[in-house]
Every structure is written in C-alpha cells, then in structure tokens.
Amino acid sequence: xxxxxxxxxxxxxxxxxxxxxxxxxxxxxxxxxxxxxxxxxxxxxxxxxxxxxxxxxxxxxxxxxxxxxxxxxxxxxxxxxxxxxxxxxxxxxxxxxxxxxxxxxxxxxxxxxxxxxxxxxxxxxxxxxxxxxxxxxxxxxxxxxxxxxxxxxxxxxxxxxxxxxxxxxxxxxxxxxxxxxxxxxxxxxxxxxxxxxxxxxxxxxxxxxxxxxxxxxxxxxxxxxxxxxxxxxxxxxxxxxxxxxxxxxxxxxxxxxxxxxxxxxxxxxxxxxxxxxxxxxxxxxxxxxxxxxxxxxxxxxxxxxxxxxxxxxxxxxxxxxxxxxxxxxxxxx
Amino acid sequence: xxxxxxxxxxxxxxxxxxxxxxxxxxxxxxxxxxxxxxxxxxxxxxxxxxxxxxxxxxxxxxxxxxxxxxxxxxxxxxxxxxxxxxxxxxxxxxxxxxxxxxxxxxxxxxxxxxxxxxxxxxxxxxxxxxxxxxxxxxxxxxxxxxxxxxxxxxxxxxxxxxxxxxxxxxxxxxxxxxxxxxxxxxxxxxxxxxxxxxxxxxxxxxxxxxxxxxxxxxxxxxxxxxxxxxxxxxxxxxxxxxxxxxxxxxxxxxxxxxxxxxxxxxxxxxxxxxxxxxxxxxxxxxxxxxxxxxxxxxxxxxxxxxxxxxxxxxxxxxxxxxxxxxxxxxxxxxxxxxxxxxxxxxxxxxxxxxxxxxxxxxxxxxxxxxxxxxxxxxxxxxxxxxxxxxxxxxxxxxxxxxxxxxxxxxxxxxxxxxxxxxxxxxxxxxxxxxxxxxxxxxxxxxxxxxxxxxxxxxxxxxxxxxxxxxxxxxxxxxxxxxxxxxxxxxxxxxxxxxxxxxxxxxxxxxxxxxxxxxxxxxxxxxxxxxxxxxxxxxxxxxxx
Numbered sequence: 001x002x003x004x005x006x007x008x009x010x011x012x013x014x015x016x017x018x019x020x021x022x023x024x025x026x027x028x029x030x031x032x033x034x035x036x037x038x039x040x041x042x043x044x045x046x047x048x049x050x051x052x053x054x055x056x057x058x059x060x061x062x063x064x065x066x067x068x069x070x071x072x073x074x075x076x077x078x079x080x081x082x083x084x085x086x087x088x089x090x091x092x093x094x095x096x097x098x099x100x101x102x103x104x105x106x107x108x109x110x111x112x113x114x115x116x117x118x119x120x121x122x123x124x125x126x127x128x129x130x131x132x133x134x135x136x137x138x139x140x141x142x143x144x145x146x147x148x149x150x151x152x153x154x155x156x157x158x159x160x161x162x163x164x165x166x167x168x169x170x171x172x173x174x175x176x177x178x179x180x181x182x183x184x185x186x187x188x189x190x191x192x193x194x195x196x197x198x199x200x201x202x203x204x205x206x207x208x209x210x211x212x213x214x215x216x217x218x219x220x221x222x223x224x225x226x227x228x229x230x231x232x233x234x235x236x237x238x239x240x241x242x243x244x245x246x247x248x249x250x251x252x253x254x255x256x257x258x259x260x261x262x263x264x265x266x267x268x269x270x271x272x273x274x275x276x277x278x279x280x281x282x283x284x285x286x287x288x289x290x291x292x293x294x295x296x297x298x299x300x301x302x303x304x305x306x307x308x309x310x311x312x313x314x315x316x317x318x319x320x321x322x323x324x325x326x327x328x329x330x331x332x333x
Numbered sequence: 334x335x336x337x338x339x340x341x342x343x344x345x346x347x348x349x350x351x352x353x354x355x356x357x358x359x360x361x362x363x364x365x366x367x368x369x370x371x372x373x374x375x376x377x378x379x380x381x382x383x384x385x386x387x388x389x390x391x392x393x394x395x396x397x398x399x400x401x402x403x404x405x406x407x408x409x410x411x412x413x414x415x416x417x418x419x420x421x422x423x424x425x426x427x428x429x430x431x432x433x434x435x436x437x438x439x440x441x442x443x444x445x446x447x448x449x450x451x452x453x454x455x456x457x458x459x460x461x462x463x464x465x466x467x468x469x470x471x472x473x474x475x476x477x478x479x480x481x482x483x484x485x486x487x488x489x490x491x492x493x494x495x496x497x498x499x500x501x502x503x504x505x506x507x508x509x510x511x512x513x514x515x516x517x518x519x520x521x522x523x524x525x526x527x528x529x530x531x532x533x534x535x536x537x538x539x540x541x542x543x544x545x546x547x548x549x550x551x552x553x554x555x556x557x558x559x560x561x562x563x564x565x566x567x568x569x570x571x572x573x574x575x576x577x578x579x580x581x582x583x584x585x586x587x588x589x590x591x592x593x594x595x596x597x598x599x600x601x602x603x604x605x606x607x608x609x610x611x612x613x614x615x616x617x618x619x620x621x622x623x624x625x626x627x628x629x630x631x632x633x634x635x636x637x638x639x640x641x642x643x644x645x646x647x648x649x650x651x652x653x654x655x656x657x658x659x660x661x662x663x664x665x666x667x668x669x670x671x672x673x674x675x676x677x678x679x680x681x682x683x684x685x686x687x688x689x690x691x692x693x694x695x696x697x698x699x700x701x702x703x704x705x706x707x708x709x710x711x712x713x714x715x716x717x718x719x720x721x722x723x724x725x726x727x728x729x730x731x732x733x734x735x736x737x738x739x740x741x742x743x744x745x746x747x748x749x750x751x752x753x754x755x756x757x758x759x760x761x762x763x764x765x766x767x768x769x770x771x772x773x774x775x776x777x778x779x780x781x782x783x784x785x786x787x788x789x790x791x792x793x794x795x796x797x798x799x800x801x802x803x804x805x806x807x808x809x810x811x812x813x814x815x816x817x818x819x820x821x822x823x824x825x826x827x828x829x830x831x832x833x834x835x836x837x838x839x840x841x842x843x844x845x846x847x848x849x850x851x852x853x854x855x856x857x858x859x860x861x862x863x864x865x866x867x868x869x870x871x872x873x874x875x876x877x
Binding site for chain 2 (some may be wrong): 013014016029032034035036039040042056058060061068070075093106110116138206235236237261262289290292293294295311312319320326327328329330331332333
C-alpha cells in the first residue's frame with residue numbers, strides 16, 4: 001500500500017499543506033489544527049514549534065469543598081464543580097496547565113522553581129501524549145499526516161513524548177528530513193536565536209547555521225525542500241518585535257525618546273539558508289505579532305502569526321508542485 | 334483544618350508578547366481624527382437647516398454615536414487586530430461582503446479625505462494664518478503667500494506635499510508618527526483653547542467690528558459684516574428663524590461626520606497595547622467621543638456668545654449658499670478665520686494657525702495609517718496582491734501599501750481642486766464612510782451568533798441584558814441610529830447625496846461598490862486557480 005499519494009509532481013495536483021505554529025498548550029487551538037485537515041482539504045498538517053503552555057494554575061482546594069485560583073491578576077473563588085469545570089475549560093483555551101492541589105501541596109511548591117519546572121514538564125508531557133493520541137484517532141483512515149516538532153519554548157523532556165513510540169499518522173520531525181509527498185521533503189529546525197526570556201531551546205545563530213548546514217547536506221534537491229524553521233529570517237518583516245531589556249525580569253520594553261524600539265529578532269543563518277538554497281518555501285513562527293510574507297529570490301517565506309490565547313488558530317495553506325509554491329492563503333479560524 | 338491560601342500562578346521561562354501604541358496614544362489619535370478644530374457643523378448646519386439648534390444637534394449626534402462606539406468596544410476586544418472594520422465585517426458577514434464594503438467605502442472613498450486634508454491645510458491652515466500674520470505685521474509678502482495658498486495651484490501643490498510628507502513620516506516608522514502626535518495634540522489643544530477664549534471674551538457687536546477691520550485689511554472692503562448679512566438675506570437666509578426640531582435633528586448627521594471617527598483607532602488594533610482589555614477600548618472609543626463632543630458643544634456655545642446667531646448665519650451662508658461677500662480672502666468663515674480676525678495679535682494668530690496646520694497634517698496621516706492597515710489585512714487574507722503586505726526590512730512598515738495609496742491620491746487631489754463637478758460627483762463620501770461604521774455596528778450585534786467562538790472567548794461576553802448579549806442590544810441600537818443618519822445622507826436634501834439634483838453621485842457610490850466586488854471576484858478566481866480558496870481566510874474551524 002502506498003503511504004503517500006501521488007501529488008506534488010509537475011503535471012499533477014499540487015500538495016496542499018496546512019501550517020501553524022505557536023499554539024502554546026491551547027487545547028481548542030490544537031483541536032482546530034487537527035480539524036484543519038478536513039476543513040481546508042489539505043494533504044499534510046505541519047506544525048512549526050512551541051507546543052508547550054507558559055503558565056500553570058494551581059487550583060487549591062479549600063475546606064468545605066470550594067476552590068481558589070488566580071488568573072490574569074484576579075483571585076477566583078469557585079464554589080461548585082460546575083464553576084470549576086468552566087474555569088478549567090477557560091484555562092485549556094488559554095493554553096495554561098492546571099493542577100488541583102490542597103494548600104499544603106501548594107505551599108510545598110512555592111519558591112521551588114526546580115519542582116515547578118518538573119511539574120510543568122509532567123503536565124505538558126501528559127498533554128502532548130493526549131494530543132498525539134487525538135491526532136492518531138482523528139486522522140485514522142485518511143492519507144493526512146501531522147508533522148510535529150518543538151520550538152524554543154518547549155523542553156526536550158516534553159518533546160521526548162513524540163518519540164516514545166512509532167505512530168501511524170504523527171511524524172516526529174524535529175531536526176529531521178522527512179518526506180512530504182513523492183517529490184518534496186520537510187526539513188525541520190525548532191531552535192531559536194537567544195531571546196531575553198532565556199527559553200529552553202535557544203542556540204547561537206552560528207550553532208543554528210551548523211544544524212541547518214548539516215541537514216541540508218542530506219537533502220538530495222534543496223529546491224524541493226520545505227524548510228520548517230521555527231525562527232524566522234533576520235530583518236525579514238516576519239521577525240519584527242519590540243526590543244526588550246534583558247537585564248530586568250521580566251524583560252521590559254526598551255524605550256527611546258518615549259517610544260518603544262522595534263527590531264528584527266530573527267536568524268541570519270535562516271535568512272542565508274533561504275537565500276542560498278532557494279528551497280520551495282520557508283515556514284516560520286516564533287514572533288506571534290509578525291504575520292506576513294517575505295521573498296528570497298524565488299522562495300517565499302511565511303509567518304502566519306499566532307493568537308492562541310483567544311482560541312484562534314492562525315495558519316497558512318500553501319500549495320506546492322514541482323518545487324514551487326503555486327498558491328498560498330493565510331487563515332484565521 | 335487546612336488554612337485557606339490565595340494561590341499565585343506558577344511560571345516558567347517562556348517568551349512573552351508585548352504590544353505598542355498605548356491606549357492613551359490611541360485615545361489622542363481618535364480625538365485628532367475627529368478633526369476637533371475642523372467641524373463643518375458650524376458652517377454647514379445653520380443655513381442648511383435654518384432654525385436648528387447647533388448645540389442640541391451636536392448632543393443628538395453624540396447620543397446616536399454612543400451605542401456605536403460602545404458596540405465597537407466589543408468588536409475591538411474580541412478581534413484586536415489591524416484592519417479593524419474589515420476584520421470585523423469579514424468575520425461576521427463573510428469575506429465577500431466585508432471586503433467589498435470596506436475596500437469600496439473606506440479605502441477608495443478615504444482618498445477624498447486625503448485631498449480634503451490638503452485643502453484644509455492650504456485654505457484653512459496656511460492661508461488664514463499667513464493672511465492674518467500679513468495684516469497684523471504689515472508684511473505684504475505674508476499676505477500674498479496666504480492668498481497663493483488658497484489658489485488652485487497653491488492647494489494642489491500643498492496637498493501633494495502634505496501627502497508626500499505624511500508618506501515619508503509613516504514609512505520611516507510608526508513610532509515617529511506617535512512621537513509627533515504628542516506635538517500635534519498639545520498644539521491643537523492650545524489652538525482650540527485660544528479660539529474658545531477669544532469667542533468667550535467678546536460680544537457680537539465688537540466681533541462684527543473686528544471682522545470689518547480684518548476684511549478691510551485683507552480684501553479692501555468696507556462694512557464687511559453688514560454687506561455680507563445683506564447678501565446672505567438676499568440668498569435666502571432668514572435671520573430670525575423659529576426653532577425647528579427636525580432641522581435640529583438633521584444637524585446630527587453633519588456633526589456625525591466628525592464624531593463617527595471616534596472608532597478609527599480599530600484599524601490599527603494589532604498595534605495597541607492591551608487592546609483586548611475592555612476598559613481600555615471603552616476609554617479609547619467612548620472616551621474620545623465624550624471629549625470631542627464636549628469640545629464641539631463648547632465651541633458652539635462660545636461662538637454663540639462671541640458672534641451671535643447673526644454671525645453664525647453669515648459665516649454659514651458663505652459655505653452653504655456660496656455668498657462671496659461672506660468670505661474673507663476667498664476663505665469661508667470657519668471658526669479659526671473668525672478667531673484670527675478677533676485675535677489682533679501675531680502670537681495668537683500663530684498659535685491658532687499652528688493648530689490648524691498640525692490637525693490637517695494629522696488628518697492626512699490618519700488616512701494613510703487606517704487604510705494601509707486595512708490593505709495589509711486584505712492582502713494577508715489573499716484579497717489584494719501579496720505586494721501590498723510586504724514589510725520593509727529596515728523600516729518595518731508596509732511601504733508598498735503606503736506608496737500605492739500615495740500614488741492613488743494624486744489624481745484625486747488634482748481632480749478635487751480642478752474639476753468643478755468633482756465635489757458634486759463625490760457627495761457620497763459621507764454616506765459611504767457612515768455606512769461602514771453602521772454595518773460594523775450590525776456586525777457587533779450579530780457577533781455572538783455569527784462568530785460564536787470568538788465572542789465567547791472575548792471579555793465582553795460576560796455582559797448581558799435580560800439574557801441577551803449586551804453587544805447585541807447596543808449594536809442593534811447603533812445600527813438603527815447609524816442607519817438613520819446614513820439614510821439622511823441619502824434622502825434629506827440638505828445633506829450629502831440628496832443635495833445633488835441628478836443621480837450620478839448615487840451611481841458613483843454604486844460604482845465603487847462594484848469595483849470592490851470585482852476586485853474580490855478577481856482575487857477569488859486567481860486563488861482558486863492556484864488551488865486555494867479565499868473563503869478559508871474567514872471561516873472558523875470547529876474544534877470538535
């Protein structure tokens with residue numbers, strides 16, 4: 001049985017990819033991502049990194065069967081199981097992890113960042129396992145595969161869940177070259193250049209350059225490669241964000257003459273790869289507010305941006321054939 | 334028993350997102366966009382609707398706009414993205430409708446405001462300032478320059494330079510504009526304050542004497558006010574009209590041409606810090622409306638005190654009836670020109686003039702800022718070519734969209750100032766712009782039903798009235814009040830389209846909508862040939 005449909009070659013139907021990134025633990029956004037296969041009638045779902053959520057909300061049981069929790073600067077007192085369910089459903093939408101605990105357990109975590117990080121990893125790994133299982137279930141019987149990888153905000157410990165077993169529809173593509181169709185391959189690098197947030201998977205631009213070079217050496221025809229690089233190219237307009245002062249925590253905007261300073265936070269190595277290899281297309285994320293498209297010779301590079309916190313899935317449909325992008329469409333669903 | 338705790342959130346090292354323009358800057362932006370010192374109300378309404386009460390009419394406009402502004406607060410917090418009205422309408426009504434309405438009635442028709450802002454700068458900013466300075470200092474060259482500013486050649490040159498300067502400022506970085514905006518804000522407030530003081534500290538008979546003296550120095554005429562009043566009476570102005578309630582109601586659509594712009598900041602919603610916070614949007618949208626309406630009422634009261642009903646009617650006759658005797662230096666008696674005549678001091682004239690010059694420059698800037706954001710959003714949705722949404726790598730701004738809009742504005746500027754019938758052909762501008770905002774109010778009313786998931790995730794979802802989402806109540810009221818005013822532009826002779834005796838202006842409005850529809854259909858067809866559907870840009874995926 002053929003695992004891949006005959007698509008993407010010149011003279012045939014284009015291969016249609018749906019790309020999204022930076023959903024940061026948001027449950028409805030991930031579910032939308034999986035449903036995008038049927039909704040947008042695409043052949044492959046490519047994820048561009050940053051699976052993990054950023055906050056963990058302790059939901060502390062009070063005596064008397066009620067709960068307390070803090071969200072967005074407000075203390076919530078949940079008096080009924082229905083209120084608890086509604087509250088945790090909202091947390092799932094926002095991409096936050098939560099754990100029910102009694103006051104003693106909560107106090108045991110306070111100030112112990114190592115244990116908090118371990119709890120984050122545990123909850124994130126559980127959620128990722130559930131997501132992989134959900135993908136297998138939803139895509140069963142279809143030809144669509146979902147390509148998952150990490151970004152700079154994900155920890156290696158959590159990403160390990162993608163390689164715990166061999167899956168039918170889920171492809172773990174981090175730092176790998178994997179086939180997309182009969183003609184194109186997907187090359188994935190999830191690292192970013194250093195950020196003021198000191199996230200788990202940052203590398204110097206030189207190191208990213210070496211990883212890209214190593215992978216591209218193995219690609220038989222770079223013009224038929226889809227580059228799934230979490231970090232966008234430097235100064236491309238896909239990487240514009242506010243400059244932050246890393247000497248304070250949390251990092252604060254750099255203000256000059258009363259105004260915030262903007263700069264390109266992308267990678268020169270990624271820019272060079274797009275420019276030198278002239279791949280089919282570059283797919284990028286990382287900078288949520290820099291939705292857009294840039295061009296490097298014949299190669300378009302996209303960043304669909306992210307609005308996971310509102311439960312909105314921002315994405316990109318890209319149709320490729322014969323090493324060329326024949327059509328593209330940003331989505332916001 | 335376990336002791337109750339107030340648990341805090343656990344965090345880890347992960348990247349964060351920070352936005353830009355402060356809510357206060359967005360608030361200022363809206364106040365300035367309403368052109369607080371350029372309201373047409375004072376020279377349009379008094380003679381178009383003789384017997385109307387200006388102050389009451391402005392209050393009606395405020396009351397009619399308030400539900401619209403509040404409904405926008407729901408939209409702006411649910412969809413805090415650049416492209417505002419286009420994003421709202423396309424997500425609620427669908428891409429074809431949203432694109433056609435906002436492209437045709439905003440992007441195309443706002444070209445008229447680019448031309449108008451050049452005219453404002455030349456005729457109401459530079460001309461009276463230099464004429465006033467020439468008269469008070471006795472330097473003829475200043476008077477001559479002021480007169481040239483109000484000539485056709487002067488207006489076109491100044492308009493193009495105005496647009497070019499705005500283009501250069503905005504492509505060099507949005508933060509440069511935001512920085513300059515504070516200068517504009519304080520300059521305009523100072524100008525407005527000086528005008529108020531001048532009107533409040535005089536009386537009609539003294540003001541008439543000042544106007545006579547000023548007109549004599551500029552145009553060499555004597556008994557200016559008496560002559561202008563007699564000419565106005567001959568033209569049909571009744572100087573003792575009885576109070577007319579319907580006329581007062583019809584002042585509202587005119588004042589609305591200013592007040593409706595209190596929602597314009599939504600076009601750059603993606604750049605406003607904490608744009609998703611409800612109280613911020615209420616402050617930005619409704620707050621700017623309250624302040625501007627208050628200032629307009631104050632100016633109406635000040636003018637009533639300073640130049641009286643006769644003065645207001647004479648000033649209005651120059652505009653509405655084209656009474657040449659009721660103009661000075663070829664310029665309508667807008668509040669600033671009257672204030673300049675009352676000032677008698679080069680410093681005060683410079684302060685007033687500086688405010689007008691800054692506000693007219695701000696208006697051209699906001700034409701560019703709003704429409705380029707809309708074009709970028711439409712381009713990212715695949716409804717305009719990708720070229721429009723490209724961001725300059727160094728300046729981080731949508732240079733192509735700015736350039737396209739500048740080039741498109743040049744023929745409109747030339748036509749506006751050289752083609753006699755142009756203003757008649759384009760009477761639909763007030764209808765078109767108002768229609769966009771009214772339809773956005775309807776989008777707000779339908780948001781909970783047509784974009785359920787977006788609405789439910791928004792902070793406004795918690796407000797209901799008798800079980801009905803409050804946004805639906807406000808949006809429906811806003812749609813009705815906006816519809817009343819938009820309908821007035823269509824059917825009431827003293828307003829907008831109905832002023833014209835032929836059907837051509839109506840067909841021009843229809844024509845722009847057809848152009849919008851054609852662009853949509855063309856892009857949709859091209860995209861389909863590339864294997865993608867533009868409808869995907871607006872469709873919400875069910876999570877289950």
